[in-house]
Amino acid sequence: MDNCATVIPIVPDRSAAPRWDQLVQADHVHGSLYTDPAIFQAELAAIWFRTWVYVGHESEVPNPNDYVMKSIGPEPVIMTRAKDGSIHLLHNRCPHRGNRVCVTDKGNARSFTCPYHGWTFANDGALKGYPFPSGYEDADRSKLGLGKVARVQSYRGFVFGSMAEEGPTLEEHLGAAMKAIDAVCETSPEGEVQVTAGFLKHKVRSNWKFLVENETDGYHPSFVHASIFEVAQSGIGTLYSSESTAVSRDFGNGHTENDLRPEFRKRDVPMSWFGTTAEKLPEYTQKMNAAYGEEKARRIMIDGTPHIMIFPNLFIAEIQIFVIQPIAVNETVQHVTALQFKGAPDLNRRMRQQTMGSVGPAGFLLADDAEMYERTQLGVQSQNPEWLYLGRGRHRERRDENGFRIGDATDETPSRGIWRHYRALMEAA
Amino acid sequence: MAMTPEQRATLEDVTQFIYREARLQDEHAYDAWEALWTDDGVYWVPANGEGGDPEQEMSILYDNRSRIALRIRQFHTGKRFSQTPRSGLRRVVSNIEVIGDDGKEVRVCSNAIVFESHVRGDTIWASRNEYTLRREGEGFRMARKKVVLVNNGTALWSMAFLI
Numbered sequence: 001m002d003n004c005a006t007v008i009p010i011v012p013d014r015s016a017a018p019r020w021d022q023l024v025q026a027d028h029v030h031g032s033l034y035t036d037p038a039i040f041q042a043e044l045a046a047i048w049f050r051t052w053v054y055v056g057h058e059s060e061v062p063n064p065n066d067y068v069m070k071s072i073g074p075e076p077v078i079m080t081r082a083k084d085g086s087i088h089l090l091h092n093r094c095p096h097r098g099n100r101v102c103v104t105d106k107g108n109a110r111s112f113t114c115p116y117h118g119w120t121f122a123n124d125g126a127l128k129g130y131p132f133p134s135g136y137e138d139a140d141r142s143k144l145g146l147g148k149v150a151r152v153q154s155y156r157g158f159v160f161g162s163m164a165e166e167g168p169t170l171e172e173h174l175g176a177a178m179k180a181i182d183a184v185c186e187t188s189p190e191g192e193v194q195v196t197a198g199f200l201k202h203k204v205r206s207n208w209k210f211l212v213e214n215e216t217d218g219y220h221p222s223f224v225h226a227s228i229f230e231v232a233q234s235g236i237g238t239l240y241s242s243e244s245t246a247v248s249r250d251f252g253n254g255h256t257e258n259d260l261r262p263e264f265r266k267r268d269v270p271m272s273w274f275g276t277t278a279e280k281l282p283e284y285t286q287k288m289n290a291a292y293g294e295e296k297a298r299r300i301m302i303d304g305t306p307h308i309m310i311f312p313n314l315f316i317a318e319i320q321i322f323v324i325q326p327i328a329v330n331e332t333v334q335h336v337t338a339l340q341f342k343g344a345p346d347l348n349r350r351m352r353q354q355t356m357g358s359v360g361p362a363g364f365l366l367a368d369d370a371e372m373y374e375r376t377q378l379g380v381q382s383q384n385p386e387w388l389y390l391g392r393g394r395h396r397e398r399r400d401e402n403g404f405r406i407g408d409a410t411d412e413t414p415s416r417g418i419w420r421h422y423r424a425l426m427e428a429a
Numbered sequence: 430m431a432m433t434p435e436q437r438a439t440l441e442d443v444t445q446f447i448y449r450e451a452r453l454q455d456e457h458a459y460d461a462w463e464a465l466w467t468d469d470g471v472y473w474v475p476a477n478g479e480g481g482d483p484e485q486e487m488s489i490l491y492d493n494r495s496r497i498a499l500r501i502r503q504f505h506t507g508k509r510f511s512q513t514p515r516s517g518l519r520r521v522v523s524n525i526e527v528i529g530d531d532g533k534e535v536r537v538c539s540n541a542i543v544f545e546s547h548v549r550g551d552t553i554w555a556s557r558n559e560y561t562l563r564r565e566g567e568g569f570r571m572a573r574k575k576v577v578l579v580n581n582g583t584a585l586w587s588m589a590f591l592i
Contacts, residue, residue, distance in 0.1 A: 105477075105582070197485065197486055197487045198476065198477050198481075198486040198487045199476075199477075199487065200476050200487050200489060201476075201583065201584035201585065202584065202585060202587070203584035203585060203586050204586070204587070205549050205550075205586075224510065226506070226508045227503045227506040227507075227508035227509045227510075228503055230506050230508070231499060231502040231503055231506060232499060333584040336487075337487055338487065349484070352484075352485075352487065353491075355487065356487060356488055356489075356490070356491050357492075357496060360476070360487070360489050361489055361585045361586065361587050361588040361589075362474070362489055362490050362587075362588050362589055362592075364499075364500070364503060366587075367509075367511035367587045367588070367589035368509065368510045368511050368589075370511065370587045371510045371511040371548075371587065371589075372510070374548065374549050375548070378548075
């Protein structure tokens with residue numbers, strides 16, 4: 001298909017199910033995908049309440065009976081660690097009258113008591129009891145616990161939940177993204193990531209998919225972030241230029257990345273991925289050498305951590321994690337925190353400082369990304385043209401040695417991969 | 430407890446200083462605002478309540494003096510899109526109280542309500558502000574400003590203007 005071919009205009013038919021093959025094409029997507037409330041509801045069912053969604057990190061509930069409020073899409077979920085150390089994801093809804101059983105962000109509790117009629121639940125969700133039990137003659141107490149997310153599994157501390165009883169395993173869903181999580185953990189001298197610095201919560205008036213696409217869009221940084229590249233010597237700008245040897249990649253399953261390692265390997269300077277040098281982090285460097293041996297430690301410290309969007313909601317951005325939470329068709333919250341590497345206090349301090357500067361509602365970078373999300377959301381409400389064009393780099397898309405589609409640093413290979421997976425999920429629903 | 434004439438004079442002076450700071454912020458007078466800071470100034474907007482230890486926990490803003498300067502330079506590029514066009518801003522500052530004065534530095538608290546008009550829509554921000562103002566010559570400079578937003582535990586819209 002010619003890149004500039006006219007695509008078929010779509011007359012919305014509210015009575016019929018959306019035709020995903022018409023809305024999502026090889027290098028065009030229809031604007032209504034970002035604005036139609038019915039499509040948003042369909043996505044909740046087919047994506048957010050069916051596939052694996054990142055919920056939280058085990059280090060957020062380090063002790064028995066710890067809990068933290070999380071979410072899957074707009075749904076609140078309580079992530080608990082039971083007395084036996086197991087992790088549970090509970091719906092925050094009393095099975096009696098629907099009241100919230102938990103209203104604090106985090107804490108330590110062996111049980112949750114609904115304030116309305118005093119029903120009490122263990123932190124694995126089981127009903128422990130209700131007042132005046134003689135009022136219930138033949139109630140099946142085993143069926144009156146808190147709702148539980150059907151499948152809960154963690155990979156190297158990253159906890160995912162799926163509300164569907166059956167479907168692909170977490171390993172099948174993550175696929176090549178597992179190696180990226182391994183690489184993140186390996187940047188710690190103790191092989192572990194911690195999520196302990198607290199979250200910034202940044203709300204935007206935009207559809208969630210604009211955020212997902214933007215996370216691995218290597219085309220925008222030169223423009224959207226020109227203001228900070230101009231005044232701070234960050235070294236990020238050149239990674240995303242037409243001269244860059246970095247690549248964009250589609251891992252399948254909706255997972256995408258900007259692989260910056262070719263540029264870092266060319267520089268051949270440990271810690272240049274973080275804009276610093278090994279000399280400035282002597283404690284970290286020494287621990288890395290001790291943990292992995294000098295050769296491997298050097299390779300890890302040159303390559304740095306990945307820039308990967310794990311569909312649909314976990315973005316690992318070198319030094320931060322973002323968790324994308326859709327609220328409504330035109331409202332999304334990004335939860336973001338600095339990654340902390342176990343055993344690396346000197347590096348962690350810098351990661352917190354850089355994260356605070358760059359992201360969140362006032363961040364040097366993210367406030368401007370947010371502005372773009374909101375303006376694209378306003379833009380797609382215009383009727384003409386109906387479509388968005390994602391053809392950049394299609395002619396030079398190629399396969400890497402593992403068979404994954406790759407493009408140049410600024411190409412739209414990731415967006416096309418996201419939409420290919422999206423269409424498959426929506427059609428399967 | 431009645432204030433001494435000296436305390437009244439200090440309250441009047443710090444009130445004028447805080448009003449002036451508010452006006453410079455409302456009018457995006459970045460350079461004049463930056464000049465209010467001491468060389469060791471710290472500008473802190475905690476997330477998630479009072480903010481605990483900013484050296485351990487994420488804050489919305491935790492700028493030292495050089496990062497404040499970077500923020501101003503970013504505005505001046507004309508490419509800070511979250512402030513292009515600039516937010517329309519007006520703030521009301523009230524409840525100004527001197528809570529400490531050692532002769533060199535005055536600690537002051539105030540409440541602030543900020544009305545912001547942005548491309549996205551209108552937003553009202555509310556905060557408790559804490560200042561450490563250092564006496565310099567005839568006037569003051571800001572050594573510390575902490576802005577505790579009432580809703581900082583919830584998800585916030587972008588806030589790229591100076592709060």
